Amino acid sequence: DAGITQSPRYKITETGRQVTLMCHQTWSHSYMFWYRQDLGHGLRLIYYSAAADITDKGEVPDGYVVSRSKTENFPLTLESATRSQTSVYFCASSEDRVIGELFFGEGSRLTVL
Amino acid sequence: AQSVAQPEDQVNVAEGNPLTVKCTYSVSGNPYLFWYVQYPNRGLQFLLKYITGDNLVKGSYGFEAEFNKSQTSFHLKKPSALVSDSALYFCAVRSGYTDKLIFGTGTRLQVFP
Numbered sequence: 001d002a003g004i005t006q007s008p009r010y011k012i013t014e015t016g017r018q019v020t021l022m023c024h025q026t027w028s029h030s031y032m033f034w035y036r037q038d039l040g041h042g043l044r045l046i047y048y049s050a051a052a053d054i055t056d057k058g059e060v061p062d063g064y065v066v067s068r069s070k071t072e073n074f075p076l077t078l079e080s081a082t083r084s085q086t087s088v089y090f091c092a093s094s095e096d097r098v099i100g101e102l103f104f105g106e107g108s109r110l111t112v113l
Numbered sequence: 114a115q116s117v118a119q120p121e122d123q124v125n126v127a128e129g130n131p132l133t134v135k136c137t138y139s140v141s142g143n144p145y146l147f148w149y150v151q152y153p154n155r156g157l158q159f160l161l162k163y164i165t166g167d168n169l170v171k172g173s174y175g176f177e178a179e180f181n182k183s184q185t186s187f188h189l190k191k192p193s194a195l196v197s198d199s200a201l202y203f204c205a206v207r208s209g210y211t212d213k214l215i216f217g218t219g220t221r222l223q224v225f226p
Contacts, residue, residue: 012143030213042119042203042218043157050212058213090156097212099164104156 003027006091006105014113021108025090031094032074033102034058034066036087043090049074050097077103081112115140117206119217126194127225134189134220136204143209146187148178151201151219161204163187174198194224 004025013019022025025032030051035058045058047066063085063097065077078085088109092102116139126132132174138144145164149157161172168180176187204217 013169033214035216040218043216045215048212056212059215092157098207099162099210101147101159101162102149102157102214104149104158106156107154 002075004038004059004091004103004105006089006108008108009101009106010031010109012111012113013081015082016080019081019110020076021078021089021091021110023074023076024107025072025074025091025093025103027093027095028071029093029095029103031097031100032068033092033094034064034076035090035092036060037090037107038087046076046089051092078110083112086112115206115208115211115213115215117204117215117217119202119204119220121220122218123221123223125223125225128196130190130192132194132198132222132224134202134204134222135184136187136217138187138188138204138206139185140206140208140209141210144185144187145207145209147204147205147207147214148172148176148187149205149216151203153200157203160189176213194222197223197226198222199209199224 008024033048049055049068058061091105094100147162148160162181171177207214
């Protein structure tokens, strides 16, 4: 089915390990985003991408790395996971820079022990 | 800098009564405003948006929102609440100068039978 998919849906890891969260969309949307959702903070933007090979920092980029070699994929990597990165991560895509709504994946729940 | 405030963590309403979920914003330039809904363990779903034109915007599931430029508000409303409307609601804003969509902290709507 067309849409935006995230994997894994659930992940438990240990402090210091590298973790990659995958995001794939089938709409060929130009814009893709990574948010984290934490109680009391709502959704905070980590990184976003306007097109393949173009990425930019959001509100909370420290400790995260992204890449966008293909339009449809936008992986998020935690190079050395910390407990403060325990969160629910959402990937989203949009076809328009300003007026387009975001389409969200189902989320990836990450626990760092 | 852009910001969004949702002053109520939770709104309780009886089924059949009208509901309002409040949102105020701050941006430079013209605001582009959005409402999203999140059901448990799901990603966010788009409800409605204000880009330009009529201040009253109609969206999915009978929801509407009123843009008030002088009060910098974009409150979500529904004339008659349903128990199935119970969910977490997010307001978001983007200005014409940026690709970033900034979310509020969310308001939990509880509709009682």
